[in-house]
Structures are given as structure tokens and as C-alpha cells.
Amino acid sequence: MPVSGLIFNIQKFSIHDGPGIRTVVFFKGCPLSCSWCSNPESRDGQSCREARWYTPEETLKICLEDRLFYEETAGALPLSSPEYSGGGVTLSGGDALSQPQFALELLRTLRKEKIHTAIETSGYASREVFEEVSGAADLLLFDIKHYDNRRHTEGTGVSNDLILSNLKNAVARNKNVLARLPVIPGFSNSAEDARGFASLLESMKLKRVQLLPFHQFGEKKYELLGLPYTMKSVKQLHPEDLEEFRQVFLKQGIDCFL
């Protein structure tokens, strides 16, 4: 029996989830519960109106429809190179690690077709799952919600111990890692937060980071799903709001972009 994955969206022509033009496969399921989550429909791993089961082959077929667009943005570099600027497929969610067997099968199937792959993850998974799935992807888009364990637990419902340990492990294995920081007003947007994140990245020898400014794109979904939304009155952040925050990283020699 081929393993199937519960997917709630397959989005084409994305330019925000890894290099180049990409197809993003959104997995159901996430072990965190961030109050700012813009995909609340993804969080439980249950089947629902938005989601359906896909086999890896079926998902591959959809991804292959846009192969031309992935290649259009690709250079002559190998897929695993950090400088690779071409497109491909990103497994997101939810969390790509929440359905590890399907993620693994899909990544292997895509690799056979020489399509660049990325996984978007918070890194909260057992070491075994993390190593196996991340080992099959060309790029890890690794979201760090907070460097401070207490704040991390308050904001996401889980400790960051396992997450940071997996991040360290990915760096030690020479994986191509792009650290990403969701910048959330009142949670992770102060100058002190920027300094804390910068020293964490420095201690892990991570030389580049992407900032993800808080937005309200998910607001309507909470209404539709009948879920409480506590971030309603929080203002969205724009690139100009993050300039000072960004400078903290640049001053420490970390390439920081939005």
C-alpha cells in the first residue's frame, strides 16, 4: 500500500517559500499552537472539508505540471548548492514533519525527477524523524519562534529544547539551512529579541536569516472555522518597521533579509 498524505492545499507559483518559482504542498498537522498562525486549518491532523488524501505519485504529477517554471529560474548550479536560485517544490503546512512517511516518499520521488526540494518546519520532531526527512530535502526553511525557552513555551505551547537541538544537528550535518524568524509584535519584535536571536544564530554559525513580519492574512480563516483569534487588534508589520531589528543582525555579520 503506498503511503498517502493529508494535504489541504497545493499552491502554485509561490515566490515566498524558498528560491525561485515554487509549488507549495501544505500538509495537515502541526504540534505547535502559535496564536499568530495564519493557517489555523492546518493545525489538527484530522481530515476536514479543506483537506484530502494524496499519494506521492499524484502529488508529483501536479508538481511536474510546472517543471518549466522551476527550471526557468534555475542557474547551472547543483540542486544542493546554497547559491542555487532556481525553483522547485516546498513541503509546508502545518509542518512538513507531521506526516514523515509521506514527506519522505514525496521528497524521494521529487529527487528522482531532479526537482529542488525544500521543507518548511518548526523542527519539533524526534531526532530520528528529523534526520530522515531533512536528509531527503535540499533546503530546510527552519522557523525559530523564540530563542528563549520560557517565551517559546508561552507563545507556541512547546519548549524549544528539541527544536534547537535539531537545528544544531542540521548544521552539524552540513544541511543547507535558512533560519526564519516570525517577528510578532509583543512577542519577538524588540531590540532585545533581535539581540537574543542574533547571538543564537551566531552560536550555531548560521550566517543568514529571513524575517517574516507579522500579518493578518489568516484572520478571516479563524472566523470561518469558528476559532478564537487573539491577534485581531495587533497591527501588521511592514518592511520599514523592521529596519532597526534587521540592523542588529547585519552588525553581527549575519545576512538578514525579508
Ligand code: SF4
Ligand atoms: S508552527 Fe506554523 S503552522 Fe504550526 S501553529 Fe505555529 S504558525 Fe501555525
